Every structure is written in structure tokens, then in C-alpha cells.
Amino acid sequence: MNYRHAFHAGSFTDVMKHAVLARILVYLTQKDAPFRFIDTHAGAGRYDLRSAEAKRSPEWRDGIARVLKASPPAPIA
Numbered sequence: 001m002n003y004r005h006a007f008h009a010g011s012f013t014d015v016m017k018h019a020v021l022a023r024i025l026v027y028l029t030q031k032d033a034p035f036r037f038i039d040t041h042a043g044a045g046r047y048d049l050r051s052a053e054a055k056r057s058p059e060w061r062d063g064i065a066r067v068l069k070a071s072p073p074a075p076i077a
Contacts, residue, residue: 004053005043005044005047006044006047006051006053006054007053007054007056007057007059008057008059009047009049009054009060010047010049010054010059010060010063010064010065011059011060011062011063012059012062012063012066013063014059014063014064015063015064015067025037049064
């Protein structure tokens with residue numbers, strides 16, 4: 001399988017993965033015990049959504065672009 005993240009960066013699944021990971025890390029910080037997180041598949045860490053790869057497969061439009069345009073929800077009463 002040939003996979004290059006530059007074609008999929010910022011996609012819906014990428015955003016979901018990062019949201020879940022961030023929530024898990026927040027949860028782990030509530031414990032008294034220390035922990036270590038090592039991401040063995042981190043990739044480049046930064047991807048240009050104006051690159052040729054992102055233009056060829058603009059999955060980011062249904063992912064991070066929607067998050068950036070969204071308004072925060074109303075507080076739950």
C-alpha cells in the first residue's frame with residue numbers, strides 16, 4: 001500500500017483522530033501518575049493545504065476547513 005499523508009492531511013478522519021487523541025491526553029493528565037506519549041507515526045507534523053498533493057485530493061475541505069468555519073455551539077444549560 002502506498003500512502004502519503006500529504007494527500008489526506010486535514011481530512012475528516014484526520015481531524016477526528018486528532019480530536020480523540022487530544023481528549024485522551026487531557027483525560028490522562030487528570031491522573032496523579034505521570035505518563036509518556038510517543039507518536040511513532042507522526043509524519044511531517046505540518047502540511048501545506050495549498051500544495052499540489054492537497055489540491056489533487058482536497059479531502060481537507062470536508063475536515064479542517066469545516067472546523068475552521070464553524071461557530072462554537074451554544075453553552076449547555
